[in-house]
Amino acid sequence: GNSVTQMEGPVTLSEEAFLTINCTYTATGYPSLFWYVQYPGEGLQLLLKATKADDKGSNKGFEATYRKETTSFHLEKGSVQVSDSAVYFCALSDPTDSWGKLQFGAGTQVVVTP
Amino acid sequence: SAVISQKPSRDICQRGTSLTIQCQVDSQVTMMFWYRQQPGQSLTLIATANQGSEATYESGFVIDKFPISRPNLTFSTLTVSNMSPEDSSIYLCSVPLGGKHVYGYTFGSGTRLTVV
Secondary structure (H helix, E strand, O other): OOEEEEOOOOEEEEOOOOEEEOEEEEOOOOOEEEEEEEOOOOOEEEEEEEOOOOOEEEEOOEEEEOEOOOOEOOEEEOOOOHHHOEEEEEEEEOOOOOOOOEEEOOOEEEEEEO | OOOEEEEOOEEEEOOOOOEEEEEEEOOOOOEEEEEEEOOOOOEEEEEEEEOOOOOEEOOOOOOOOOOEEEEEOOEEEEEEOOOOHHHOEEEEEEEEHHHOHHHOEEEOOOEEEEEO
């Protein structure tokens, strides 16, 4: 079946540091890939997405590239801010499901200190 | 993209009681999805709700425990029945962005449920 594996947290960084959160997936076919962010006490927000191999999703300074050869979709940001403190979820949409049900990774908590 | 209003935002309930969570979408959507997020965990899909038909439940979730209504294309409810402390979670509804899953999904703000 489909699965998403992302690095465990918490990841603690200083402001302006470089952030990488690793995400790898297993899927039959060609899923769409997503990163969602959950700020403290809030629901999920779509951060970025990629729908095919070599696509790069980007938003708010975050980037992730769909790597089919390594089945990865790592999230990166060059200079984090305290406001980036949140839980980040990597997810894929099931390519065998007509509505592309989402499969989430376990989530990675990121803590950015001043 | 669709905007979802979910309520209540939080509640504290006695064990053995039931709570109904509502999601209102500002546009018509065919499919709505209900998720559970247990404390410190990821999201798990409970069921898919299609207007005019019975909801489709994922493994480990049953209609008697989590009845869902989908009376029209903009509204759905999830009831958590006969609650126990193990049901303490955040419950979220979700719809596809732009009506297509490849665009991603938007989520309600969640209902934080505590069962005592």
